[in-house]
Amino acid sequence: MKQEIEINAADGVAKAAIFRPDNGAAAERGIIFYMDAMGPRQALYAMAQRLADSGYIVLLPDLFYRFGTYGPFNGTSFGDPASRETIMGMVRGTSQEMTKRDSAAFLDALKAAGAIGPVGTVGYCMGGARALTAAAAYSDRVAAAATFHGGNLASDAEDSPHRLAADIKGRLYIGVAGVDNSFPPEQSARLAEALRIGGVDHAIENYVGMAHGWTVPDHGVYDETGAERHWKRLLNLFQETLA
Template sequence: MKRTINIVTPDGKVPSWTYTPDTGNFVKGAVLFFMDAMGPRPAMDEMAQKLANAGYFVLLPDLFYRFGAYGPFSGSSFGDPQSREKLVKMINETTAAMTVEDTATFIAALEGEGYSGPYGVVGYCMAGRRALTVAARYPERFAAVASFHGAALASNGPDSPHLLASEIKARIYVGTAAEDGSFPPEQSTRFVDAFRHAGADFALESYVDMQHGWTVPDRDGVYDEAGADRHWRRLLQLFDETIR
């Protein structure tokens, strides 16, 4: 069941949505769900509700709230030059540091709903790096973190998530497309080396024949049902084993 809430941050109100099981399943714990680059939309609702129906309380905040009303966008919006220009601006100007600051209020919202944690966090596309970063910045609050087709997870930038490997206490799962320009092989190698040397509890899995965005139902020409099902099995196993 979906419910709309507003979360107040120092920078404004965050339109957000909570999801609980439609089937009356026992709620095992809470998960923070970070959207992909096209923002909240029916495809994100579908995914968040599916996670909720597996027995979780799910919170989906609009990470682009600082821009006010925008879009709506769809999974194919990057194919339109005007939409792509707007999205790139929003992605670049919504930094990981901003999401870290906002997460304090997201955690407070989860606590207000009666969930003390530890929590799970999952991010898709641009939010994969944000999920890893908040897990590092709030290590006592997150038991599990997952990234799917995350971009720039081991870049040369000073805020690259792989530099935070030693700070993450959560169990980590990273699912990558076999060929993804936003996370090329050299970054994959750098990521694995950093997390192995940090002694982190992590797994990085390459999804052969998948493309960036393969998990998201409205990504026309990219979504892959078998690959998406595999991603759900991995994600639910991660949360089922870590969130009590």
């Protein structure tokens, strides 16, 4: 069950959607779903609803709210040069620090929606790094974080999530595309080292043969078998940490 809401975020009003189990079952644990670079749309709504139907209250906020109306885009929009330029402009204009500050309001919105106790975060593509950053910035509230085909998780940038490993208290799962220029092998090794040194409970899993975006149904590289594997890992993570 989807409910559209507005959130007073760090720099204005962010549109968002709250999802609850379609069968009317009670849900108490909350999850923040950090979008990919194409923004909230039907494909992500369906994913958020599937997560909610497993017994959670799921919040899917628009991280690009600072840009007003845009798109609509979908998983194939990146192939169009004009759309790609617009999308990348919004990605560059929405820093990790911005989303970190917004996440305080996202957590409050989950609480207002009835979520109690520790929460989980999950992010795809650009949202992956933000899910990890939230786990570090709000470590007293985030018990688990997952990222799938997340980009630049251990880059040279000052805001790279791997630099925050020492602040993370929850469990992490990192699902990596077999070939992904946004998260090459050297970054994977750097992230693993930082998490080990930081004493973080984590797993990094390589999905051999999967391309960046394989979990999202409207991407041209969507892979049903790989997507179902991702669902199994994600739901198991939250079942073990949020139950």
